[in-house]
Amino acid sequence: MTRSGRNPDKRVRTAKRRTASSTRWLERQLNDPYVRQAKADGYRSRAAYKLIELDEKFALLKGARRIVDLGIAPGGWSQVVRKQVPKASVVGIDLLETDPIEGVAILQMDFMADEAPTRLTEALDGPPDLVLSDMAANTVGHKQTDHLRTMGLVEAAAYFAIETLEEGGAFVAKVLAGGADNDLLALLKKHFRKVKHAKPPASRKGSSEWYVIAQEFKGR
Numbered sequence: 001m002t003r004s005g006r007n008p009d010k011r012v013r014t015a016k017r018r019t020a021s022s023t024r025w026l027e028r029q030l031n032d033p034y035v036r037q038a039k040a041d042g043y044r045s046r047a048a049y050k051l052i053e054l055d056e057k058f059a060l061l062k063g064a065r066r067i068v069d070l071g072i073a074p075g076g077w078s079q080v081v082r083k084q085v086p087k088a089s090v091v092g093i094d095l096l097e098t099d100p101i102e103g104v105a106i107l108q109m110d111f112m113a114d115e116a117p118t119r120l121t122e123a124l125d126g127p128p129d130l131v132l133s134d135m136a137a138n139t140v141g142h143k144q145t146d147h148l149r150t151m152g153l154v155e156a157a158a159y160f161a162i163e164t165l166e167e168g169g170a171f172v173a174k175v176l177a178g179g180a181d182n183d184l185l186a187l188l189k190k191h192f193r194k195v196k197h198a199k200p201p202a203s204r205k206g207s208s209e210w211y212v213i214a215q216e217f218k219g220r
Helices: 020-030 033-041 048-058 076-084 116-124 143-164 182-191
Strands: 066-070 089-094 104-108 130-133 170-176 192-198 209-217
Touching (some): 033 048, 048 192, 048 209, 066 076, 066 116, 116 143, 143 170, 143 182, 143 209, 170 192, 182 209
């Protein structure tokens, strides 16, 4: 304890089998207020607060009835959706295994698979009015390659939204390095009346992630 009565930042000793980078990650987790709050509120990840903050600003979940969660694992965003709009139908997809969430249909498969869009819309029993994407590609350690791989997922998610959304619906996706590129922005502005970028407070300051929010889908 300090003289002020507060606990100083927790430090983690580097174990024999723990790398310096993993030690820094663990320290960051232990000292992250969003991580602590997620545990207190029963959310599976701190990412839940990114959606909460985006929803507070853009009213994304208001009136939503059918929602797709792309890159659902570990499930924090769908937990928020179930809490905010418990009567909505929700389907999520991820390559990673995701523990069950009451009221959420979860597909463990590659979103880029040809059959994925059909499986998602069938699970909803109707066109979605909100498509959420917190997807990011597995990193290979090369900054430009990692960026291109993730933006490729974002673009695929955008096309999925455009092909399936109900008129008036919305699309939210994680993008990197300051926002969506010009081609993606042009695509979204063509199909949505409102397109904006936002970086919720829950996104770590050192992170390159932003979110693109496209609302009021014009229809096909």
